[in-house]
Amino acid sequence: MNTIGIIANPASGKDIRRLVSHATVVDNNEKVNIVKRIILAAQGAGVEKVYIMPDTFIIGYKVVEELTTSKELQIPVEILNMKIDGSVRDTIRATEIMEEKSIRCIVVLGGDGTSRAVAKSITCTPLISVSTGTNNVYPEMIEGTVVGMAAAAISTHMCDMDETCTRDKRIEIYKDGNLVDIALVDCVISKQTYIGSRAIWKSADIQKVVVSRAHPASIGFSSIVGVKLLVKPEDDYGASINVNSGENELMAPIAAGTMEAVRVSEPIKHKLGELFSLEMPYNGIIALDGEREIPFKKNQIFQFKITRDGPYRVNIRKTLESAQEKGFFIR
Amino acid sequence: MELTKGKIVDMYRTMKLIRDFEANASRLFAEGKIPGFVHLYIGEEAIATGVCAGLNDDDYITSTHRGHGHIIAKGGDIKYMMAELYGKATGYCKGKGGSMHIADANKGILGANGIVGAGHNIAVGAGLSAKYRGTDQVCVCFFGDGSTNQGTFHEAMNLASIWKLPVIFVCENNLYGISMHQSKHQAIQDVADRAVAYNVPGVIVDGNDVFAVYEAATEAVVRARAGQGPTLIECKTYRHQGHFEGDPAIYKSSDEVSEWMAKDPIPRMVSYLLDSDILTEKEIEGIDEEISKELEEAIKFAEESPLPSLESIVEDIYTDIVEEVR
Numbered sequence: 001m002n003t004i005g006i007i008a009n010p011a012s013g014k015d016i017r018r019l020v021s022h023a024t025v026v027d028n029n030e031k032v033n034i035v036k037r038i039i040l041a042a043q044g045a046g047v048e049k050v051y052i053m054p055d056t057f058i059i060g061y062k063v064v065e066e067l068t069t070s071k072e073l074q075i076p077v078e079i080l081n082m083k084i085d086g087s088v089r090d091t092i093r094a095t096e097i098m099e100e101k102s103i104r105c106i107v108v109l110g111g112d113g114t115s116r117a118v119a120k121s122i123t124c125t126p127l128i129s130v131s132t133g134t135n136n137v138y139p140e141m142i143e144g145t146v147v148g149m150a151a152a153a154i155s156t157h158m159c160d161m162d163e164t165c166t167r168d169k170r171i172e173i174y175k176d177g178n179l180v181d182i183a184l185v186d187c188v189i190s191k192q193t194y195i196g197s198r199a200i201w202k203s204a205d206i207q208k209v210v211v212s213r214a215h216p217a218s219i220g221f222s223s224i225v226g227v228k229l230l231v232k233p234e235d236d237y238g239a240s241i242n243v244n245s246g247e248n249e250l251m252a253p254i255a256a257g258t259m260e261a262v263r264v265s266e267p268i269k270h271k272l273g274e275l276f277s278l279e280m281p282y283n284g285i286i287a288l289d290g291e292r293e294i295p296f297k298k299n300q301i302f303q304f305k306i307t308r309d310g311p312y313r314v315n316i317r318k319t320l321e322s323a324q325e326k327g328f329f330i331r
Numbered sequence: 332m333e334l335t336k337g338k339i340v341d342m343y344r345t346m347k348l349i350r351d352f353e354a355n356a357s358r359l360f361a362e363g364k365i366p367g368f369v370h371l372y373i374g375e376e377a378i379a380t381g382v383c384a385g386l387n388d389d390d391y392i393t394s395t396h397r398g399h400g401h402i403i404a405k406g407g408d409i410k411y412m413m414a415e416l417y418g419k420a421t422g423y424c425k426g427k428g429g430s431m432h433i434a435d436a437n438k439g440i441l442g443a444n445g446i447v448g449a450g451h452n453i454a455v456g457a458g459l460s461a462k463y464r465g466t467d468q469v470c471v472c473f474f475g476d477g478s479t480n481q482g483t484f485h486e487a488m489n490l491a492s493i494w495k496l497p498v499i500f501v502c503e504n505n506l507y508g509i510s511m512h513q514s515k516h517q518a519i520q521d522v523a524d525r526a527v528a529y530n531v532p533g534v535i536v537d538g539n540d541v542f543a544v545y546e547a548a549t550e551a552v553v554r555a556r557a558g559q560g561p562t563l564i565e566c567k568t569y570r571h572q573g574h575f576e577g578d579p580a581i582y583k584s585s586d587e588v589s590e591w592m593a594k595d596p597i598p599r600m601v602s603y604l605l606d607s608d609i610l611t612e613k614e615i616e617g618i619d620e621e622i623s624k625e626l627e628e629a630i631k632f633a634e635e636s637p638l639p640s641l642e643s644i645v646e647d648i649y650t651d652i653v654e655e656v657r
Contacts, residue, residue, distance in 0.1 A: 014523055014535040016543075019550050019562060025533065027524040057520040085590055193607060194334075196542035283607070295606070 002048045002155040005098035005125075007091055007118060008035055009110035010057035012133040016197040022257035026132040028057045031109055034132070034144040035063050038107060041148025043075050045328070046156045050077045051103055053094035056086045091117035099125055104155040105314065107147055112138045112220075112289040116184050119170060119311050126154050126165050127311040137185045137218040138289070142316060150316040153323035160326075164319040168233060168310030169212035169272070173286065173294065174303040183288035184310055186211045186222040191284045192292060200287040201255050203262050206243040207281060210270075210304050214239060216253070220290055223252045229267040238306035240276070241267040275305045334545070336609055340618075342384055342541050343600050343610075346376040348622050349400040350597055352409055355626055356399065356416060356430075360576045364634075365416045367429040372400035374539075374571035377596035378503050379404035381544025382471055382564075385552050391439040391457040391470035393450035396431045397503075397570070398443030401473050406438045413629040419636035425647065426639040441470075447508075448481030450474055451500075455487045458496030458561070469497040469555040471548075477508025479522050488529040488563070497555035499548065500531075500563045503538060505570045510582045526563040538566025539596040542603075569594070 013026035039050050052060035060079040067073035080097050084090045091108075095118045098106055105126045108118045111133015118127060130147055131139035153159045171183040189208040190200055200206075206221065213233050214226035225231065225241050227250050246265030254260050270276060279301050286294040286302070296302065323329070353371045360369050372379070375397075383392070383404035394401040402412060407423075415422025416430050423433045434442035441457060444450050454472030461468040478484055479502060491498045502522045506513050519525070526533025532554075536543040544566055551562035569591035573580035604610040610618075 010520060011535070014521060014533070016534050016536065016547050016550065018534045019532045019547060019554070019564075025524075025527050027527065028520055029518070029524075058514075194542040194603060196540060197536050197546045198543070 002046055002152070003051065003101070003103045004042055004047050004151045004155050005051040005053075005094075005101075005103040005106045006035055006038060006060075007053040007094050007098075007106065007108045007110075007114070008055065008059045009091060009108075009114040009132070010055045010059060011086075012110035012114050015199045017199050017201060017255060020201050021255035024256065028059070031057075031132055032059050032062045032066070034109060034130070035059055036067060037144030038148040038151065039063065039067065039077065040072060041145040042152045042155070043073070045149050045152030046158075047152045048075055050075065051098060051101065052077060052079050053090060054079050054082060054084050055090065056084065088113070088117045092121045095121040099123060105151045107151050108139070110139065111136060112185055113291050115139055115311070116182065116289045119182060119184055122311050124312055126161070126314045128314045128316065129311075137213070137220055137222060140316065146316060146320070149323075150314060150319045153319050153328055154314055156328075158326050158328040159319050159322035164315050164322050165312050166233070166315065167308050168313050169238060169306055169308050170310035171210055171212050171238065172305045172307060172309075173288075174275075174305065175300070181288060181294060183212070185213060185218070185289050186220065187304065188221045188287040189278065189280070189284060190287055190292065191282055193283050193285065193295070195285065195292045195295070198291045200290060200292055201258075203243065203254055203260050207284075208240060208242055208278065210238065210240040210306075212238045212306050212310070219253045219256055221254060221287075223254065224250065224262055224264060225267050227252045228264065229269075236272050236308075237269045238272075239267045239269050240304075241265060270304075270306050272306055272308055275303050277301055277303050334542070338384065339604070339609055342380050342545070343604060343615075344618055344622070345380045345384075345404050346541065346597055346600060347619060348409070348625070349376040349379065349403050351622050351626055352399060352403060352412070355630065357572070357576055359416075359630070365430075366418050367431075369416065369430045369576045370397040370574065371570070371572045371576060372397050374591070374595065375503055375505060375568045376400055377541035377600070378501065378538045378544050378566045378568060379473070381541040382473075382499070382501055382548040384545055385549035386439075386469070386471065389439055389466075390468050391441055391454070391461075393441045393454040393457070393470065393472045394443040395450060395473055395475060395478075396443065396445055396447070397475070398431070398433060398473075402433050402435070402440055402443065405440050407433065407435050407440055409625065409629045410632045411435075413633040414636050417633040417636070418638065419633055420639045420643070421632070421636040425643060427643070427647070439468075448474065448478035448483040451478070451481075451483040451487035454498050454500075455491050455496060458491060458498040459494065461497055462494070467556045469499060469552055471499045471501055473501050473503060475508065476502060476504040476506070476513050476522055477511070477516065479525060480508075480516060488525070488531060488561070491561040492529040492531050495558060495560035497558075498561040499551045499555060500561060501548070502563065502565045503568055504565055505568050507570070507574070507582075509574045510578070510580075512582070521565060523563055523565040531561050531563050533563040533565065535565045535567060538568030539594045539599065541596060541600060571595075
């Protein structure tokens with residue numbers, strides 16, 4: 001059966017960065033609208049069933065109710081039968097269930113943090129990541145209708161998967177030989193000692209940034225590498241850079257609307273699979289994809305490894321181009 | 332704003348003082364020693380503490396019917412608070428206001444308030460006053476999710492925004508307006524979503540994490556003092572008790588209660604203090620004992636204080652300077 005799954009994070013796009021920078025606001029009723037557009041486009045393009053993660057704003061139920069009332073919904077939509085607690089665990093669990101059901105394409109709505117949560121449990125299902133978050137390095141700002149068409153093309157196998165889907169990189173963080181967490185874009189070593197509002201925005205607190213990808217157009221701390229060294233998703237390496245030390249002074253877009261001068265060292269490239277260690281110079285926290293996650297104490301040692309074990313990501317434009325060549329749009 | 336060890340310890344002390352004050356209020360109410368109604372702040376201590384930790388003494392706050400925590404965090408004296416709960420003449424309102432009307436103008440506490448949503452516009456007035464007088468004072472307006480359906484909320488947000496007033500709107504979203512779950516009375520889940528309609532930054536924080544609250548509040552205060560106008564901070568939290576003492580809260584599911592009890596802000600803070608080597612268990616016990624003694628003294632003060640005199644019933648009704656109402 002041609003199926004797709006949708007995970008929409010009701011908590012994305014509302015953190016403190018609306019206050020400390022000029023980050024985008026995406027309210028939850030707009031997320032409902034985006035999901036509606038995805039489903040209608042997917043339905044029109046051949047998807048036969050949609051699965052949706054339950055959430056605290058009941059986005060899925062609102063979509064079903066509104067599209068049923070308007071008589072636009074013609075395919076079954078199933079809200080996953082799972083207990084939720086309004087945390088990142090919901091996203092991780094929903095991804096697992098969708099993989100168990102062999103859903104052909106998962107669409108995730110959220111910020112970098114939401115995609116990172118999906119990446120913790122996704123294995124081989126093609127992923128479309130739609131931005132409803134803040135800095136949005138990993139997810140794309142893209143119209144729901146386009147997303148629905150691309151998901152349908154994947155689900156109906158009406159595109160060349162080898163051309164349209166690529167395995168992304170990820171950063172693995174180890175302590176005492178054990179994998180403790182992952183990041184899709186960046187790890188930031190910060191002097192902050194508490195998780196607090198989770199987001200990270202003060203460059204003065206930063207000691208080091210490790211990236212799997214970096215570009216000047218990627219807002220956030222990965223851009224500190226990106227303004228000096230491009231690290232593309234397809235490159236078989238990542239990089240790290242020391243911040244607040246070194247000879248170079250750069251301007252980087254560390255948050256939405258925030259260009260900041262930072263002093264940095266020369267960036268170091270890290271090949272895929274290379275394990276490198278960091279001894280922590282103070283008590284602090286490792287932020288993953290923009291969110292404070294792993295507290296550490298002075299002199300603790302962590303290892304980092306960049307691999308190509310990230311999600312199997314859909315290139316939306318290539319997918320639609322491939323689908324068009326295969327006659328996907330001909331009725 | 333950098334958090335020193337001393338400031339973090341003060342935050343713990345404030346949170347624990349609020350918790351223990353409320354636990355005692357609950358006990359004393361059940362024993363029939365406190366008349367009227369009490370609405371307890373248990374479970375929400377991190378909000379008042381985190382917000383007020385970033386305020387100056389001369390900054391203002393407006394409070395709600397669930398106001399004990401706000402008043403303690405802003406520096407209110409628990410002796411006079413407890414006396415007011417007892418209805419004694421030594422209380423903040425000379426024993427005539429009770430739990431829901433405690434105010435202390437000297438500390439910038441513009442009053443708890445028995446009317447849902449009545450604090451919004453008082454806060455805007457205080458913000459306008461500060462701006463008019465050219466001070467750098469700010470006013471924090473504490474309120475619940477239910478009150479954001481009131482016209483006062485929307486009027487206040489609009490005026491504060493258009494006049495760029497130094498007001499920080501702090502929504503304590505504890506999921507319930509009295510006994511009605513938020514999902515039954517609002518078409519939104521996040522009150523912060525309403526901010527965009529008034530061109531005000533709206534952010535959500537974990538209201539059970541004192542550091543998350545502190546970070547957002549201090550950034551909002553900086554913004555307000557700089558003349559950039561108001562901010563709406565929505566703190567997601569949960570009240571452990573019913574709406575008022577005596578409410579059995581049968582409308583809450585056991586799963587929901589269990590989920591939120593696991594997020595109790597006080598044990599979270601204790602874990603942080605221990606894990607970060609800021610305090611030892613013995614030092615925490617020492618603080619807790621000091622708080623117990625302080626509360627015992629406050630209760631003793633309240634119990635030994637006199638009731639208001641009969642003639643005081645006609646005092647403090649009209650201000651003396653308004654000739655028309657003499």
